[in-house]
Amino acid sequence: MHLRHATLHQLRIFLAVARHSSFARAAEELHLSPPTLSLQVKQLAETVGQPLFEQLGKKIFLTAAGRALADACQDIESRMERLSQDLAALRGVEKGSLKIAILTTVKYTVPKLLGGFCAAHPGIEVAMFVGNRETLLQRLANNQDDLYIMGQPPQQLDVVSEDFAENPLVLVAPPTHPLVGQPSVAPQRLANESFILREPGSGTRLSVERFFAEHGITLKNRLEVGSNEAIKQTVAGGLGLAVLSATTVVAELALKELVLLEAQGFPLIRHWYVVYPKGKKLSAAATAFKAWLFEHRPSSTAPTS
Template sequence: MTTPKLLNRLTFRQLQVFRTVYERQSFSRAAEALGLTQPAVSAQIRQLEQALGHPLFKYAGRTLHALPAADALAASARAIFGQVSRLQMSLSDLDGTITGELNLAAVSTAQYVVPHLLARFRAHYPNVQLRLRVCNRSQALERLAERRDDLVIMARVPQDDDLVFMPILDNEMIPVVWPGHPLLEATSPTLADFAHHYVLMREPGSGVRGALEELAAEEGVALDHAIEMGTNEAVKQGVMAQLGVAVLPRLAVRLELEAGLLAPLELPGFPLRHSWCTVYHRERFPTPVTELFLRFVRQHLDELHAHFAADPAPLPSHGVACLPDATP
């Protein structure tokens, strides 16, 4: 097929649908993400295949596989959409505004940090539309593999040359108990002593649970008395209710520690430390807004570190009211 014919038959909508199917490796997940029916997605892909003169996907059982033509088109589509995004940014600069979207996913422990970044970023770039999805580690890894988000914010980034990451802040995990717990009066308590109590933990796949289980395995300590709870807040409330003890990110309990509602417990091997990082897959070409956000985070890391290293206190005002622009 000659280039003019191809240019006349391709549409941005087809490329958008293709990119979503390619990234999510599923027609149904792509349909959900785009707000379309699965037959509509299938029709767009068929039209695109007819325009290209090559098949793009095939099923092996229930698994969707990208064919060589799809890999070639994906590389071109990333470049095309990247250029369109840069054009949008250039036009926004001419207007004196920066517009676009920033889609983030963050593991649940990072929810204590990410809103502070987003508030500062929005103060500088109020016309950028922000979306944040909070999930556990297993879900974050799944979203990262499927390239669903512009950035994923997580700790313990997998060793993978295809992942690009930037550390932003230490995630320090500490044992916590309720005030008056007998372990606070014990002489040199150990992880084994800690594990004799009911240990409140998140579901399998949680980053904090994984870090605790790794340390317990290294020290040969069995976590036989575990009570599983679905959120960090439930774990925190469970400790305050004297249901059990737990290991939690220090930032998740800093207010309760300050108020005397929880008490930190000194144990060998703690605190556990892993850095929260911004992560994206090399094949998900960063948009200009993503690049802008990453640059903004780098520029404000010192401010972020200083705030969370100090005693709990409000951040200095960024001078922007948390109200949408009501100008007609």
């Protein structure tokens, strides 16, 4: 075995396959053809001298040698990332790169902040990933980005989290709903209402279910929808009520496609957090953007009906 003959390119390809448990998805991520990717993995296995994957049915799994190599690749990738950050820091904050991953709900606020940051620091290369909570947690566990913006920091991961802005959750209904215009609607009056909810595990859904559970109410779940846009259209169509981040419904409220209900306990005040793995050494660019978030944090004012 002569691992000194293995290349960083091969290790990067192997780690992508190990992360996805799929040659096809790894090839798509790395913009390589499947035959090219497979050849690189095969050559790496020959260098190691042992099989790295085994196939059971249609699924592939790491062998013992593959798991050991994957751990080493993670260490190498982390060290190369730190080297990149150190070199960028030597060049100062006006150079370098920034990778952030944000929750889908945050796309209504953070991109605007990012735009201002990029205008102030045009020399920094920025990449932004937008996804749901489950995807962000996977990326966080794999240390794929510099910073993560989400509404509820994970308890199962060792992270640093700092809240930089309020995220009010409001209760919305179609304009024709009988509770529209009713003052101070008690939570118990909502017990028989149908709700349109985000997917299980969503931070918004967890907060909503916790609020109603505290009032002894189990929500009637009419539909589970994986995007805020779809939820808004479903509510506007009269299929139920929903609790959404106030930042996501500004246009619909202005157009009177949706209406706020004056329910007791609403808006629910949550927060946006900037999150990163504990012990991670932030680059100069990431440190600067984190400071920018706090300096230019959005107003915490919730909309009123």
